[in-house]
Amino acid sequence: MNPVIESLRSGLIVSCQAMPHEPLHGSHIMQRMALAAEEGGAVGIRANTPDDIRAIKDSVSLPIIGLYKKRYPESDVYITPTMAEVEAVVEAGADMVAIDATLRKRPDDQSLKDVVSMIKHQYPDHFLVADVSTFEEGKYVDDLNVDLISTTLSGYTEETRDIDGFNHHLLKKLTEICHKPVLAEGRIYTPELAKDCIIYGAYAVVVGSAITRPQEITERFVDEMTL
Numbered sequence: 142m143n144p145v146i147e148s149l150r151s152g153l154i155v156s157c158q159a160m161p162h163e164p165l166h167g168s169h170i171m172q173r174m175a176l177a178a179e180e181g182g183a184v185g186i187r188a189n190t191p192d193d194i195r196a197i198k199d200s201v202s203l204p205i206i207g208l209y210k211k212r213y214p215e216s217d218v219y220i221t222p223t224m225a226e227v228e229a230v231v232e233a234g235a236d237m238v239a240i241d242a243t244l245r246k247r248p249d250d251q252s253l254k255d256v257v258s259m260i261k262h263q264y265p266d267h268f269l270v271a272d273v274s275t276f277e278e279g280k281y282v283d284d285l286n287v288d289l290i291s292t293t294l295s296g297y298t299e300e301t302r303d304i305d306g307f308n309h310h311l312l313k314k315l316t317e318i319c320h321k322p323v324l325a326e327g328r329i330y331t332p333e334l335a336k337d338c339i340i341y342g343a344y345a346v347v348v349g350s351a352i353t354r355p356q357e358i359t360e361r362f363v364d365e366m367t368l
């Protein structure tokens with residue numbers, strides 16, 4: 142296995158993301174978050190937008206899963222939706238590129254299969270992370286030329302919107318059938334759950350909000366304290 146992928150095994154990947162409406166938005170802040178994650182023992186960083194990726198690349202030596210969230214009116218696909226965003230993520234210095242790997246209509250009307258082959262053809266040295274929401278999507282993409290599969294979108298698509306919390310069931314099913322390493326991602330709020338994900342067979346665990354979104358962390362405390 143490639144040393145970059147190998148370095149992620151059984152480790153914690155910290156997603157450092159803040160959208161424009163969030164209090165911690167800003168590449169400098171995400172760079173500090175990523176530094177803190179590195180200091181704490183993370184094995185990788187997941188980051189959104191070319192600016193954040195560049196800033197993090199400047200000061201952190203961990204491999205970066207880059208993505209670029211962009212909304213197009215004609216499609217619900219927003220995680221690195223077209224080749225233009227893939228190119229921007231690669232140019233910014235990401236080692237891996239995460240894309241929406243659901244079977245939904247894409248903004249440029251390309252099929253997922255074609256997008257995956259284009260990316261691997263154009264960027265053969267970059268690793269491709271397929272963000273899925275269901276078992277069927279994971280099974281489908283496992284046969285394409287992707288390097289890792291992540292449970293990122295479970296709970297965020299029409300088909301899965303009733304799923305609340307981390308989807309253990311999806312992780313277990315994917316780790317059973319997929320030939321590619323599977324990342325556990327999405328609403329993993331505790332170290333205990335992250336450890337369980339590794340026990341269930343996750344190759345590595347991606348944690349975002351529980352580490353890097355203090356407004357959400359505060360909210361969970363406040364909710365829990367409401368008698």
Ligand SMILES: CC(=O)N[C@H](C=O)[C@@H](O)[C@H](O)[C@H](O)COP(=O)(O)O
Pocket residue numbers: 156158187208293294297326327328329347348349350351
């Ligand atoms: C659904 C979607 O757009 N997820 C995004 C993907 O990059 C991020 O907003 C999440 O923070 C990331 O997946 C980590 O998940 P969590 O923050 O729940 O630990």
